[in-house]
Amino acid sequence: MALIADLFMIIGAVTVGLYCMILGRKLRKFNDLGSGMGGAVAVLSAQVDDLIKSVAMARESTNDVYIQLRDVTERAENAQRRLELHIASLHDYGETDSVQNQKQSFNASPPNNIEPMFVRHKSSVSG
Numbered sequence: 001m002a003l004i005a006d007l008f009m010i011i012g013a014v015t016v017g018l019y020c021m022i023l024g025r026k027l028r029k030f031n032d033l034g035s036g037m038g039g040a041v042a043v044l045s046a047q048v049d050d051l052i053k054s055v056a057m058a059r060e061s062t063n064d065v066y067i068q069l070r071d072v073t074e075r076a077e078n079a080q081r082r083l084e085l086h087i088a089s090l091h092d093y094g095e096t097d098s099v100q101n102q103k104q105s106f107n108a109s110p111p112n113n114i115e116p117m118f119v120r121h122k123s124s125v126s127g
Contacts, residue, residue: 031038 030036
């Protein structure tokens with residue numbers, strides 16, 4: 001009985017050794033930087049680093065553009081307020097005589113002897 005138990009132990013040890021040897025080969029191929037998954041992981045890691053740098057640069061650029069846009073908007077709002085003030089101050093001035101004369105000339109009825117600007121003539125060519 002001890003002989004059979006020793007035989008099963010030897011077979012088990014050889015089987016486990018073969019399994020470890022096959023697993024070691026697969027792991028070496030897996031970690032190979034040239035063609036295995038290790039290379040893919042290294043490439044993806046480098047791409048993630050590049051992407052993080054790109055996002056940081058985009059964030060800085062966006063902040064700069066935001067600050068410029070805010071400044072331009074503030075200047076435009078200030079100019080709008082000044083223009084509204086100027087327009088409001090123009091309403092305070094009375095109409096001058098030349099403005100009143102222009103309004104009267106626009107409101108006056110046109111004279112009756114005005115000829116039309118465009119005249120259609122019948123053509124003598126028959127089709």
